[in-house]
Amino acid sequence: MPTAKLYLEDLYAGQRFTTGQYPMDEKRIKEFAAEFDPQPFHLDEAAGVESIFEGLAASGWHTAAVTMKLLVESEMSIAGGLVGVAGEISWPKPTRPGDILQVESEVLEIVPSRSKPQRGIAKIRNTTVNQRGEVVQVFTASVLVYRRNSG
């Protein structure tokens, strides 16, 4: 478990972090879809095969939620918590049952706040890959980060 907390001064463009791994369970994929994204291709293999996904696919929001779980428990431990205010998200490939997901993060840019000198925004690209190295999600987030001793 990470102990040192990261402040704005600790982050820099090009900095990289890697998370642990998360296996995508078929039963949980279907349960998540039933609750939040009840479309046939997320619920049923045969319907998945007939769809654009060419097989059962997890909801993109399930992939996003698992990505967050991996980030929260990663070494990228931001002081005050991991709070995204906005971001761009894409899903280049579907997540499948049995996939093992992992997230690779890279700090792209640090933007100090003009109005609030005790904080800034870190733009961080979080790339979620499966066990074959295929990219299933890219989430480029604007993350709120405090300066050290910002009170």
Added chain:
Amino acid sequence: MPTAKLYLEDLYAGQRFTTGQYPMDEKRIKEFAAEFDPQPFHLDEAAGVESIFEGLAASGWHTAAVTMKLLVESEMSIAGGLVGVAGEISWPKPTRPGDILQVESEVLEIVPSRSKPQRGIAKIRNTTVNQRGEVVQVFTASVLVYRRNSG
């Protein structure tokens, strides 16, 4: 339940859709956070009050997942399913226990595919509001839409 399915020819810039409503339950907010976004301000009232959220807040990914649920069951019933390939997301205000969420969608633009004439992308802005009309999420999605009789 919606019956008529929407094809690319049925969508136009300025078109609007509204979803049903979804009440955010405190127990489910905490369960979702425990599974996918285990940070103190999503799990515990006292920790929420001490945080930037100034109270218990749902994970942004919970708000996103509920938004999808509302859209999937709405009148915006896209033929072949509601499949977002990418989008921009922001969370201007936190979602709270007891909030009742609803989504207002507006088609911004229709972009025919150059390489695949039987389909196109609809850019749709989905604004999630609470019962006070406050915006808790804006998700501007690029949605895959087929032409009628595209086979």
